[in-house]
Amino acid sequence: xxxxxxxxxxxxxxxxxxxxxxxDVVSVTGAWMQNLALNWFVLVKTGxxxxxxxxxxxxxxxxxxxxxxxxxxxxxxxxxxVLFVTQTxxxxxxxxxxGLAWADGPLPAVYATALVGGVVTVFDGPALGRxxxxxxxxxxLGNALALGSIISSGGRVLGxxxxxALVVVxxxxxxxxxxxxxxxxxxxxxxxxxxxxxxxxxxxxxERSGVTAGLRYVLGHxxxxxxxxxxxxxxxxxxxxxxxxxxxxxxxxxGGPQGYGFLSVVFAAGTIVGGFVAAACxxxxxxxxxxxxxxxxxxQLSSGSAPVLGAFAAYLFPIAVGAVVLDTATSTRIQLDTxxxxxxxxxxxxxxxxxxxxAVGGPLLGWLSEFAGPGRALEVAGLVTVLATVVAWVxxxxxxxxxxxPAHARWTHLVAPTSVPAEKPAARGKxxxxxxxxxxxxxxxxxxxxxxxxxxxxxx
Numbered sequence: 001x002x003x004x005x006x007x008x009x010x011x012x013x014x015x016x017x018x019x020x021x022x023x024d025v026v027s028v029t030g031a032w033m034q035n036l037a038l039n040w041f042v043l044v045k046t047g048x049x050x051x052x053x054x055x056x057x058x059x060x061x062x063x064x065x066x067x068x069x070x071x072x073x074x075x076x077x078x079x080x081x082v083l084f085v086t087q088t089x090x091x092x093x094x095x096x097x098x099g100l101a102w103a104d105g106p107l108p109a110v111y112a113t114a115l116v117g118g119v120v121t122v123f124d125g126p127a128l129g130r131x132x133x134x135x136x137x138x139x140x141l142g143n144a145l146a147l148g149s150i151i152s153s154g155g156r157v158l159g160x161x162x163x164x165a166l167v168v169v170x171x172x173x174x175x176x177x178x179x180x181x182x183x184x185x186x187x188x189x190x191x192x193x194x195x196x197x198x199x200x201x202x203x204x205x206x207e208r209s210g211v212t213a214g215l216r217y218v219l220g221h222x223x224x225x226x227x228x229x230x231x232x233x234x235x236x237x238x239x240x241x242x243x244x245x246x247x248x249x250x251x252x253x254x255g256g257p258q259g260y261g262f263l264s265v266v267f268a269a270g271t272i273v274g275g276f277v278a279a280a281c282x283x284x285x286x287x288x289x290x291x292x293x294x295x296x297x298x299x300q301l302s303s304g305s306a307p308v309l310g311a312f313a314a315y316l317f318p319i320a321v322g323a324v325v326l327d328t329a330t331s332t333r334i335q336l337d338t339x340x341x342x343x344x345x346x347x348x349x350x351x352x353x354x355x356x357x358x359a360v361g362g363p364l365l366g367w368l369s370e371f372a373g374p375g376r377a378l379e380v381a382g383l384v385t386v387l388a389t390v391v392a393w394v395x396x397x398x399x400x401x402x403x404x405x406p407a408h409a410r411w412t413h414l415v416a417p418t419s420v421p422a423e424k425p426a427a428r429g430k431x432x433x434x435x436x437x438x439x440x441x442x443x444x445x446x447x448x449x450x451x452x453x454x455x456x457x458x459x460x
Contacts, residue, residue: 008279011144016197023189024151030182032159034094037167037175041101045223062118063355067125068211071348074126074188075204075214075341083190086124091183093117098176105167108189125351126344133343134198135334142284142332149324150275157268163230185265202340214345216340224338226347226395227289231330232353234293237381239323241267242314243365244381247374251280255309255424266313270320277325284329292326293389414429417419422443 011017073397074082096113099105163175175407218224245263251253255262278284279304296319303315331350338346 002214004288006283008143009147011136011140011147012262014136014140016193017144019189019192020132021028021147021151023185024148025155026182026185028152028155029159029162030179032156033166035177036095036160036163037101037172038110038114038180039096040167041172042107045104045367051252053174057435059118059121060358062115062122063125063351064359066119066122067348067352067355068214068345070123071126071345072204073123074130074344074348074383076209077127079127079131079134080190080193080241082123082127084187086120086127087186088122089122090117091180091187093120094176094180094183098173098180101171101176102173116265122348122351126347129336129347129366130344134194137199142281142328143279145331145335146275146278146281146284146328149278149328150272152407153268153271153275153324195336201343202367206343208341210311211345214342214349217342218298218346218349221338222399223286223396224334226392226399227330227334230388230392231350232357233383234254234297234326235354235357237365238385238436239357239361240298240318242376242452244369244376244378245316247366247369247377248306249309251369251374252395253306253309253312257308262309263313263316267320268306273317274321274324275328276403277321278328280330283324286329286333289326289329289333290389290393290396292322292329293392294386296322296326297382297385297389299382301386302315306375322336322423332347378403418428 012021028365030161092111093116097110100109100113132144133141204387207213245261245267249259249263253259281288297323299315299319301313303319306312306315319459334350335343365381368380372380390460
């Protein structure tokens, strides 16, 4: 049991990650408090769910447009410097929203602030991804991402619960103010991170920097393209349970708002358990991605015929568990199987895929639920995601890059590696530990070698 617990929480053995995880709990909780408060403010002020949707659109629209530039910036600039700027701006914008809510400010000002916040979030995301990779060695990155998923799910439950209890007593402005203060914890954690305990990542050379180079890199790697396409389909049709849970509860299950609340709690509990399951996995491989994609898709296909609320909840819990394992494994493979100096742009591309899938999937599932019924919508969406997973599995199996490559190695080292400098530590005069690099893979004639020796095929 001790060994199992040590494996599950091994990322916490690194002091820098512990500091960051503590700040992350505070920040995520504050962010969900702001989400509820801002949504409630707009809904009460306008009385229109459509206007609320417009507010959410302003927050995600910049991700579709600006993500490539944010990724290029993250691959060139020191991540701590970028995060000091973005996290400070987030805190200032939360203060602005608190002032607008207190003064019952005009709606266009709220939308403008939400839009600016969306722009800041775009540049914040890739930098956060690279920074998180520097807090733990390569072999512990998957565990760190899994623990981050637990923090995100727990912070969501805590933040929404606190906001729901406090909004009636304190009002919206106080919740927004509390979120602004939560960014102080992040800035303190950034200041306390020890440069000598960080694991340096390579930064882009001028010839490999910029949006165009990142686009060529992503499109030039077939396994990465297939993984992004699969993620789009799964996120579009298999992750929008906020829509289908509400439609099922209101429609065939006749659960009403109480039933929807019960299903939301079940789903949130599943995401927390899924985080622990992912953290317990020693390796988050591509095979795990495909297996979880297939399992969750089959469960979704079956859930559409659930006769009562309890039966639907029984499907929903393992779907939530599998979804978190799937997302964590996908993020791990995307980061570990790409070149370090391209990681920011690859993470930005993933952010674009996620934003686009949410923008397409929500209305699409809503339309299917309205015209075909929510149960049939789940069945159709589940069938499509099953087929997409099978097609992706076949493409991976037939890809020369994937067929010969071990699950834990890197897709991109099938060619001679390009020499790029490592990202400098934040402080001078202190040694920076670097994780042991993975093997250099080359593949003349389709046969991989490892430092001149025949490579052993790994089981995946």
